[in-house]
Amino acid sequence: MPALNWPGKELPTVDAADLTIEAIVFPHGQGYPDTSPENRLILGDNLAVMTALLPRYQNKIDLIYVDPPFFTNRKYPARVGRGEDSRKPDDWQLADGYLDHWPDLDSYLQFLYERLEVMYRLLAPTGTLYLHLDWHADAYARILLDELFGPENLINQIAWVYHGPSPIRRAFNRKHDTILSYAKGKDYTFNVDDVREPYNPNTVKTFKSSPKAGFGKIPDLNRGKVPEDWWYFPVVARLHSERTGYPTQKPGALLERILLASSNPGDLVADFFCGSGTTLQAAARHGRRFLGVDTTWRAVHTTRCRLSRLEVPFTLERDDKASIPLASAGTGIQVVVSGQKIILESELDLDFWEVDPNWDGKLFRSAAQACRPVRNGELPRELKIEAGKEICARVVTVTGEVSQHPLK
Ligand SMILES: C[S@@+](CC[C@H](N)C(=O)[O-])C[C@H]1O[C@@H](n2cnc3c(N)ncnc32)[C@H](O)[C@@H]1O
Incomplete structure (x- = not known):
């Protein structure tokens, strides 16, 4: 089988993170004070954190969705304060979001490879991993995942299509991302009936007037169809009611489809690049347990705010190597x-x-x-x-x- 190689390709021995509980959060007091929630939101580098999670969660996570930096070599600031509201641009304040800067492709591939390998170990035998990237690196990632999971375990190569402005003039407008889904074997969870969608009204009309239109195959128009592997969901644009101000936030509807298809209530769902917490929010809303990790405090804080609006308790933890910025004394608060x-x-x-x-x-x-x-x-x-x-x-x-x- 062809494999992808680069100088320094290796699976290093990693020191596990030392995790400290910063707080147990009981949104609206739900479960306060005695519940010990299984849901965890952790600040730290995901390689060290996942290594620390291995003894407890190896082969236990039912669904992993990850949306890492895409190898764009850009900086993504966050909009804070009233910065989410594009009708008031004068009020925008920018803060550090996250960096997607790499010395070269080799270092990016190494970053991805060593993390995907630990995710493979954490995934349950019936679990699914979804990796979200775009044209910058999706082709390489497919080969890496073939190596880790076996090419026969690719479930889908999904195109998430969207639209929006772009200065591009020398190519077609690049408006789709790629989401690769892989399982560990044939026995993976896929709840097809939970993600069916209505047939196009033209299809319904055609079959109602001519039942033979499908050359003998008559679709169950009431049950709905299995979605294609290309999905249109609008991006979380500036005026979108979901917008947190965290950069490259993904739409809730996209995560809901993934979660409903590939997990069951009570399952454990993880996002090791959780950003603003879209996956965790979907998990909490649909009765799944969750684990979220991000290396920036801005992401973890944004996720904590989003989760605080729901009713599901969780712990907020930190790798001892990661720090939370403290306000200087004399804030007047x-x-x-x-x-x-x-x-x-x-x-x-x-x-x-x-x-x-x-x-x-x-x-x-x-x-x-x-x-x-x-x-x-x-x-x-x-x-x-x-x-x-x-x-x-x-x-x-x-x-x-x-x-x-x-x-x-
Ligand atoms: C594309 S964003 C994720 C956006 C997220 N899906 C959402 O809906 O908001 C990628 C995230 O990966 C985080 N990240 C980058 N390197 C990381 C690492 N080594 N460990 C944990 N998180 C990391 C960044 O801080 C950033 O929040």
């Missing part, structure tokens, strides 16, 4: 208790805050959270909560710095 309310007072532009009403001084159990609304409006400054003996609030500024405010 005040948190005060007034009856059943906790009130946040600050002149700063803030993104998020949360409260543990019974802080033990060690593990932060977040029982109430407030996030800046995705499109319009201000961060709510009051949280209703039954105050315990020791209250602690954590606050995140629009630029991502965190401060902690214990109060008696």
Whole structure:
């Protein structure tokens, strides 16, 4: 079988990440304080983190979707504050998003290869891996995945097609991504009836007027059709109600189709390049357990905000090598208790805050959270909560710095 080689191709021995729990998040107090959630959101380099997860999750993850950097050699800033709203460009603020810079193709392939190999080990025997890339590197990735999974285990090469403006004048407008799906064997989960879609109205009309139009094959028009391997979903454009401001965020509908086809309720779904958390949000909405990893705090914080709007508890963890930016002292942030309310007072532009009403001084159990609304409006400054003996609030500024405010 042909294989892809490059100087320095290897599967190195990797030091496992040392994971620390930063907080247990109980969105809207769901499950507070005693549930130990299985859902995990982890800040760190995914190679070290996946290596740390191997003893517990080898052959256990039912669905892995990953959307890594595409080898574009670009920098992707995030829009923060009110930056999501394209009607107010003067309000845009940019912050670091993530980098897709590589010294050369060899180093990119090595990065992908060593991570895909650990993902293979984590995947359950009935599981599926979806790898999302585009024309920059999809051809190489297909050969790498053939090597790791065996070419006979390619399920689909999906084209996600979309449209949008582009300055291109010397080629056709590049408006599709490639999603490769592979299984470990023939016995993989594929819930075809959960992803059927309505037939095109013209097809329905044709078959209603002439049942022989299909040369003897009469489709079940009510049941719907199996989607093709090319999918149109609009990109998360600036005015889209899903937009978090995190760069290259993928549409929720795309992840929902993947999740419904290739996992069952209760299954474990992982995204090791989780960005704004689209996969994790879909998993939480559809009763799947989830694991998410990203190397940037901006991504992990964005995901945490999105998940806080749902009702599914999760732990927020960190590889000890990864740091969370702290606000400098003297931020002027005040948190005060007034009856059943906790009130946040600050002149700063803030993104998020949360409260543990019974802080033990060690593990932060977040029982109430407030996030800046995705499109319009201000961060709510009051949280209703039954105050315990020791209250602690954590606050995140629009630029991502965190401060902690214990109060008696
Ligand atoms: C294309 S974005 C993912 C977007 C995501 N699918 C979404 O819907 O928001 C790629 C992500 O990979 C992350 N990333 C890059 N290298 C990583 C690494 N070594 N470990 C973990 N995450 C990494 C980046 O920080 C970035 O958030």
